[in-house]
Amino acid sequence: MGKKELLDNLSESELAHLLYHKRRTRRQERLRRLKADGRVVDIPGILPPDDAPPVITPVLLPQKQTSEAEADPAPTGGIRWRWVVNKFFLFVEITAVLSFIIIGITLWNTNNELNQELGQVQRLQSQALALPTPTQEPLIDVVILPGGHKPPVPGQSPQPGEAGDIPANLLPVINAYVPPPKPTPAPIQARRIQIPAIDIDAPVVQGMYDWEALKRGVAQKIGSAAPGQVGNMALAAHNDIYGELFRDLDQLRPGDEVIVSTSSQSYTYIVRETRIVEPTEVSVLDPTDWASATLISCYPYRVNTQRIVVFADLADS
Numbered sequence: 001m002g003k004k005e006l007l008d009n010l011s012e013s014e015l016a017h018l019l020y021h022k023r024r025t026r027r028q029e030r031l032r033r034l035k036a037d038g039r040v041v042d043i044p045g046i047l048p049p050d051d052a053p054p055v056i057t058p059v060l061l062p063q064k065q066t067s068e069a070e071a072d073p074a075p076t077g078g079i080r081w082r083w084v085v086n087k088f089f090l091f092v093e094i095t096a097v098l099s100f101i102i103i104g105i106t107l108w109n110t111n112n113e114l115n116q117e118l119g120q121v122q123r124l125q126s127q128a129l130a131l132p133t134p135t136q137e138p139l140i141d142v143v144i145l146p147g148g149h150k151p152p153v154p155g156q157s158p159q160p161g162e163a164g165d166i167p168a169n170l171l172p173v174i175n176a177y178v179p180p181p182k183p184t185p186a187p188i189q190a191r192r193i194q195i196p197a198i199d200i201d202a203p204v205v206q207g208m209y210d211w212e213a214l215k216r217g218v219a220q221k222i223g224s225a226a227p228g229q230v231g232n233m234a235l236a237a238h239n240d241i242y243g244e245l246f247r248d249l250d251q252l253r254p255g256d257e258v259i260v261s262t263s264s265q266s267y268t269y270i271v272r273e274t275r276i277v278e279p280t281e282v283s284v285l286d287p288t289d290w291a292s293a294t295l296i297s298c299y300p301y302r303v304n305t306q307r308i309v310v311f312a313d314l315a316d317s
Contacts, residue, residue: 145279145296145307146208146221146236182206187263188226193218193235197256198248204260208236208296215242221285225292227260228267228314232288235260236296240304246297249308250274258293258312269293269312277307284309 010018183189183206190204207213208221218237225231237245258269269292276299277284284294291314298304 145277145282145284145309146214146219183222188229189262190220190227190233190235190260191263192261194259194261195252195256196259197253198251200245200248202237202243202245204235208234214238217243218245224285225287227262228265228291230289230291232286233260233291233293234285234296235293239297239299239308240302246295246308247301249295249297249310250299252310257315258295258310260293267291268315270315271310271312273311275309275311277309279305279307281307281309284311290314 189206192202193204194201203217205213205216205219206222208219208224210219213219214237218235221234221236224234227233237243239245239247239249252271252274254271254273256271258271260267260269275284284296293312293314295310295312297308299306299308
């Protein structure tokens with residue numbers, strides 16, 4: 001057995017004792033040489049050093065506390081949760097990126113489809129903006145004003161006709177009347193009328209001499225001026241049937257507003273004059289050199305032997 005292996009088999013106390021004897025032997029050898037040279041002096045009252053070996057007290061070193069995870073590591077064959085979590089988040093990120101790409105492609109396709117549909121709508125609107133083909137004026141508007149009907153009778157449907165005395169030579173023309181075809185709808189046509197002073201807010205339809213049109217609202221004379229344009233825009237409505245829309249025309253005063261709207265713009269007319277005329281006073285429908293509006297209805301209320309006519313001019317004209 002070698003010297004190194006012998007030392008490795010000794011305990012700490014044995015090694016300390018061996019080291020002490022080695023140092024003690026060297027120290028005694030040195031003292032003998034010093035005494036031989038006369039360099040060591042004994043001093044009374046001071047004892048020479050004790051040659052007994054020192055007592056070595058074992059010291060317990062503090063041990064580091066370890067957690068259960070460190071003391072008992074997980075077996076290498078178990079589930080690696082950190083790896084699983086990392087892979088899960090990677091999957092989520094990839095899914096999110098793919099979702100954004102799919103959404104972007106979908107939006108791009110949708111935008112193209114909307115642009116195509118918008119182009120079709122714009123083409124249709126461009127066609128609608130074209131002015132309707134002029135329709136020949138019906139002969140009846142030359143001889144009588146619109147809106148005529150028999151006085152209403154309780155329990156019976158309203159009947160078209162004139163309540164007053166109509167010249168005999170005009171009756172064949174009136175009885176033979178057939179409503180003209182409606183013009184092609186266009187954005188410049190009147191769609192709505194508002195008269196704040198008498199609380200009117202009603203739709204505007206085409207066909208002032210059409211009995212069915214007058215059932216649906218205020219009717220405009222076919223071929224009369226469009227809202228805001230130069231000319232006479234003629235409008236008529238009943239006063240005692242089908243909503244009694246123009247019942248209170250006689251309450252309008254100069255300065256009151258009449259607002260006529262198209263699909264895109266509103267025009268304000270200012271009342272200038274009100275007149276009571278005979279049904280044959282068709283001159284009120286004559287064209288004008290400025291933008292004007294003429295409102296017509298039967299009069300008096302539930303008698304209907306005359307017509308009430310309100311004249312108004314465009315506020316900006």
